[in-house]
Amino acid sequence: MLGDVRLRGxxxxxxxxxxxxxxxxxxxxxxxxxxxxxxxxKKVKRLLSFQRYFxxxxxxxxxxxxxxxxxxxxxxxxQARHMLxxxxxxxxxIFLFDRLTNGNSLVTLLCHLFxxxxxxxxxxxxxxxxxRFLVMVQxxxxxxxxxxxxVHAADVTQAMHCYLKEPKLASSLTPLDIMLxxxxxAAHDVDHPGVNQPFLIKxxxxxxxxxxxxxxxxxxxxxxxxxxxxxxxxxxxLPKEMTQNIEQQLGxxxxxxxxxxxxxxxxxxxxHLHNKDLSLEDVxxxxxxxxxxxxxxxxxxxxxxxxxxxxxxxRVCEEFYRQGDLEQKFELEISPLCNQQKDSIPSxxxxxxxxxxxxxFREWARFTGHSTLSESMLSHLxxxxxxxxxxxxxxxxxxxxxxxxxxxxxxxxGTEAEGQTVTExxxx
Numbered sequence: 001m002l003g004d005v006r007l008r009g010x011x012x013x014x015x016x017x018x019x020x021x022x023x024x025x026x027x028x029x030x031x032x033x034x035x036x037x038x039x040x041x042k043k044v045k046r047l048l049s050f051q052r053y054f055x056x057x058x059x060x061x062x063x064x065x066x067x068x069x070x071x072x073x074x075x076x077x078x079q080a081r082h083m084l085x086x087x088x089x090x091x092x093x094i095f096l097f098d099r100l101t102n103g104n105s106l107v108t109l110l111c112h113l114f115x116x117x118x119x120x121x122x123x124x125x126x127x128x129x130x131x132r133f134l135v136m137v138q139x140x141x142x143x144x145x146x147x148x149x150x151v152h153a154a155d156v157t158q159a160m161h162c163y164l165k166e167p168k169l170a171s172s173l174t175p176l177d178i179m180l181x182x183x184x185x186a187a188h189d190v191d192h193p194g195v196n197q198p199f200l201i202k203x204x205x206x207x208x209x210x211x212x213x214x215x216x217x218x219x220x221x222x223x224x225x226x227x228x229x230x231x232x233x234x235x236x237x238l239p240k241e242m243t244q245n246i247e248q249q250l251g252x253x254x255x256x257x258x259x260x261x262x263x264x265x266x267x268x269x270x271x272h273l274h275n276k277d278l279s280l281e282d283v284x285x286x287x288x289x290x291x292x293x294x295x296x297x298x299x300x301x302x303x304x305x306x307x308x309x310x311x312x313x314x315r316v317c318e319e320f321y322r323q324g325d326l327e328q329k330f331e332l333e334i335s336p337l338c339n340q341q342k343d344s345i346p347s348x349x350x351x352x353x354x355x356x357x358x359x360x361f362r363e364w365a366r367f368t369g370h371s372t373l374s375e376s377m378l379s380h381l382x383x384x385x386x387x388x389x390x391x392x393x394x395x396x397x398x399x400x401x402x403x404x405x406x407x408x409x410x411x412x413x414g415t416e417a418e419g420q421t422v423t424e425x426x427x428x
Contacts, residue, residue, distance in 0.1 A: 014223060014226075015223050015224075015226035015227035015230060076100045076101075076102075077100075079100050080097065080100040080101050080108065083096070083097050083100065084108075084109075084112050087109070087112065087113070087116075087158060087161060088161060088162055088165055090162060090304070090373060090376060090377070091304075091305055092158050093308065094151060094154055094155040094158060094308075095151065095308065095311065097109070097154070098151050098154065103143070103150075104138065105150065105151055105154040106134065106137065106138045106141075106150045106151075106153050106154040106157070106186060107131065107134045107135055107138050109154050109157055109158060110134050110157065110182065110186055111127075111130065111131060111134065113157070113161055113182055114130060114179075114182070117175070117178050117179075117182075118175065119175060119178065119179050119182075122175045123175070123179065123235075123238070124237065125234065126234075129232055129233065129234050130234060132232050132234075133228060133229065133232035133234045134186070136228045136231070136232060137153075137186055137187050137190055137225070137228060138150045138153075140190045140191045140224065140228070141153055141189070141190060141191070141192070142191075142192065142193070142194065144194070145192060145193075145194040145319060146194075146315040146316070146318040146319045146322070147194075147312070147315040147316040147318070147319040148189050148192035148193075148194055148319065152189065152312075153185070153186055153187070153188070153189060153190070154186075155301075155312075156185045156186075156188065156189075156294075156297045156298055156300075157182060157185040157186045157297075159185075159296070159297035159300045160181050160182060160184075160185035160293060160294060160297040161182070162373060163293040163296060163297060163373075164178055164181055164182075164293070166368050166371055166373065166374075167368075167371065168280075168367060168368045168369055168371070169280070169289060169293070169368075171280075172280035172281060172286060173286070174286075176246075177286055177287075177290060179246075180246065180249050180250060180253060180290065181253070181290050181293065181294065183225070183250060184250055184253035184254055184290075184294055185294060185297055187221065187224075187225040187228075187250075187254070188221055188253075188254050188257055188294065188298065189217075189221055190221050190224050190225060190228075191220065191221065191224050192217065192221070194319055194322065194323070195323045195326070196217075196323065196335065197213070197215075197216045197217055198335055199323060199326075199327070199332075199335065200216055200217075201213050201216075202332060202333070203332075207219075207220055215255055215258045215260070218254055218255045218257060218258045219255070221254050222250060222251040222254040222255060225250060225254070226247050226250070226251075229247070249287065252287065252291065253287075253290060253291055253294050254294075256291035256294060256295060257294060257295060257298050259356075262295075262356065262360075265291065265292060265295060266359055266360060266363065268288070269288075269292055269363050269367070270363055272285075272288075273363060273366050273367060278367075289367070292360075292364065292367070295360065296360060296361065296364050299356060299357055299360070300377070301313065301316075302349065302352070302353045302357050302380075302381050302384050302385070303357070303361060303377035303378070303380050303381045303384075304380060305380060306380070306383060306384055306387055309380070309384045310384075310387075313345055313348075313349050313388075314345060317337075317343075317345045317348055320335075320337050320338045320343070320348070321338060321339075321340040323335060323338045324338030324339050324340060325340070344392070345388075345391075346388040346389070346391045346392040347392065349384075349385075349388045350385060350388050350389060350392070353381060353384070353385045353388075354385075357381060358381065361374070361377055361378060361381060362378070365377075365378060
């Protein structure tokens, strides 16, 4: 199995071979013509691997190529450039930006940020190679996913950029810290199949076995990123020790987005703030705060303005419901928060905000010294939570049972750290 899905580079860190992960084509799975052929968990697993194989095929990918950015109308390009001049603003509309760049928001954003932060010059990166690597990352996100797609990655990256500019953090960051933060944000969910970890475990997927049911998705995101870095040779000109360090730190950042480690990181952050012993001159403390920043960026949707926050909420719940429909179709137990008949969007969001988002962002605000951005995010969070509470009575779906109110005993699929889950144990 290891020989089938992993490769080992010169630095000794295992990396996933591109295309090793299951892409789930819900349209095919829901096709009635297959209903008589697919019924067992074993057959489901076989179909998932089969579909991922086709997604990874370079030949089939070329059937519907993305339009290159230079083919866009000049008016659209002008608007996209204007938006990039305001990329550090919290009300940045990533949905509009993605439309203006014809679905190339992640590539366009990262190229701009690498240049704006001076990373291309500092690390002597080849711009063509950088672009090639970023295209690889963007293409390995699945546009069929309502939530876990390249637009989400771009949104998290833009949020990470805003956090890296926080005065409390910015004054201590090195170019390496900034590059690690942006790369981890861009690739933190790469090749996500749109289902959670428990789904992979109960269908006995080979990656669940490979990672022994521990941080399965996060490990795959990290190893896939390493594979693409090596395939693109973006960092091949750097010393071996430096590239090894970059790969390891990327892993540490991406693995921190596992929602099962939420209490671990929150408890540690609270202790540091209580003891006032964070020293950002220390590389380990800086790395820890980069982990916290990525965790915040990953679940910042409820802290955006209502119009954007609502779109993200609807997208993530649609992804939950798709998993629930899939589980029901193949007679698997429906995961918490995935039952469209019981789990309403308002109840899911209220629980997520109360038990996951608010505790983390309150501590982030303490760290930043209640910066303007932190206070703005908390204000948006309170407003959005009130909005969902107002919508709660208008939902036809019951807020009892699986949906509940998002209490401490309510577990859900989450989306690693950005999915709307309220407790540990069932994050995808």
